[in-house]
Amino acid sequence: MIINHLTQKMSKPLTYLIIGLFINLNASAAYITQTADTLINDGPYIYFADNGFSAKWIENDIFRERKLSPDNFIEIKNKFRLVFNYNDLKSTSLLKPEYKQCYSDVDSIGIIADIHGEYVTYIKLLQASGIIDKNLNWKFGKGHLVVLGDIFDRGNMVTEVLWHLFGLEKQAAKAGGMVHVLLGNHEFLVLRKELSFINEKYAKAELISSIKYYDQFADNSVLGKWLRSKPVMITIDNTIFVHAGISADVIHRNLNIAQINRQFSENILGKDPKLVNCDEELYFLDEDNGPLWYRGYFTDTTFCESRLDSILDFYGKEHIVVGHTVNKEIKSLFNTKILGADTGIMYKQSPEMIIYKNDSFYKSLITGKRIKL
Helix, strand or coil: CCCCCCCHHCCCHHHHCCCCCCCCCCCCCCCCCCCCCCCCCEEEEEEEEEEEEEEEEEEEEEEEEECCCCCCHHHHHHHHHHCCCHHHHHHHHCCCCCCCCEECCEEEEHHHCCCCCCCHHHHHHHHCCEEEEECCEEECCCEEEEECCCCCCCCCHHHHHHHHHHHHHHHHHCCEEEEEEECHHHHHHCCCCCCCCCCCCHHHHHHCCCCEEEEEEHHEEHHHHCCCCCCCCCEECEEEEEECCCHHHHHHHCHHHHHHHHHHHEEEEEEEECHHHCCCCHHHHHCCCCCCCHHHHHHHHCCCHHHHHHHHHHHHHCCEEECCCCCCCCEEECCCCEEEECCCCCHHHEEEEEEECEEEEEECCCCCEEEEE
């Protein structure tokens, strides 16, 4: 009998159980800041309503709601330092998932993983790496930014990160670049109403607003609709990007990227785990050897280069870049065939991201220094 391994998954490794206990006291000039001792501020959450939009937010423990228009959106934009316009909201209603996500002829790529609501560190890394300017706007030209999932949970500024990426995506497109937000296991947890890992701030916000946290990302919300259009896996030139990794079991099932993205989008995202577990293939994709949970590159002592080469050959690529498994620094295995991008931002470890430029991968430090991998 197939059983739900949700609890088992979340218990490995031990570090995965550690909920961030320290609140970042470093003030952000871009948004209302949060500390454990201040009043609750959160939002905005923007919903489709009557051929327009309504916004809901919490300001100093007070729940507020307003119908949006092109005129009053300026006030909301300035209040929360949003980097997009009213018309950008309108295009969200037309979003649909794209399953075959293959991009080519990209000479500059920035990669960041497992932000987990650490907005201040995320902004500093993007600025130091030349992705955004001091006003938080896109400056990466025709480059691509890849976010390897797990924006949600642990930290207390998840909403701020989501809205910044939402706006940055629009700015990048206008400049000829792209922002790719991939879904990680924590996005799937929240969208299936599993809230064990949310920051306590959001639990308090639920009491103030009488709105469940996951309902703020329902498909009638702008962020919810936007997130539901996102993939699990993409390729850019000769590199695969995925949250956790691709195990050999994935290729033994002859699953290509479009098939994987379709299954997650249509049959796993937001679905009851009991229903997912009734289907053998869906259960496999959603468990420890699937793309959202696999850690074998870094934890399986029997994993070898020949096994990796069989995975890369199946997809016709040369590199796999992943997050999910925390390392003290950007991790390169088998001469950059595998790159681990999760450096424990949520644990206040030394934050790093990856830059690909001139056919080489670099470790990009928060100081702005780049080190070739």
